[in-house]
Amino acid sequence: MRESWTDDRMDDLNGKVDGLGLEVRAEFKALRGEMKAGFDKVDERFQRMDQRMLEIYRMMFGFCGLMLAALIGLLPTQI
Numbered sequence: 001m002r003e004s005w006t007d008d009r010m011d012d013l014n015g016k017v018d019g020l021g022l023e024v025r026a027e028f029k030a031l032r033g034e035m036k037a038g039f040d041k042v043d044e045r046f047q048r049m050d051q052r053m054l055e056i057y058r059m060m061f062g063f064c065g066l067m068l069a070a071l072i073g074l075l076p077t078q079i
Contacts, residue, residue, distance in 0.1 A: 005013075
């Protein structure tokens with residue numbers, strides 16, 4: 001192992017470090033894009049689930065209203 005660093009070696013090391021920094025930035029940028037696409041898909045699925053749940057709530061509310069109307073209509077015949 002050398003005990004001293006020449007200017008040329010320092011410049012060479014600096015170039016390598018800069019190159020690695022650019023690679024890391026590019027990888028993170030690609031990873032961010034992939035993550036955003038994945039999260040967008042999840043958001044889309046949650047929106048569809050929300051719509052389905054609203055439809056189920058509306059159906060349940062309608063069914064409860066129908067049952068209440070039937071009970072009210074049946075009540076006078078039992079009194």
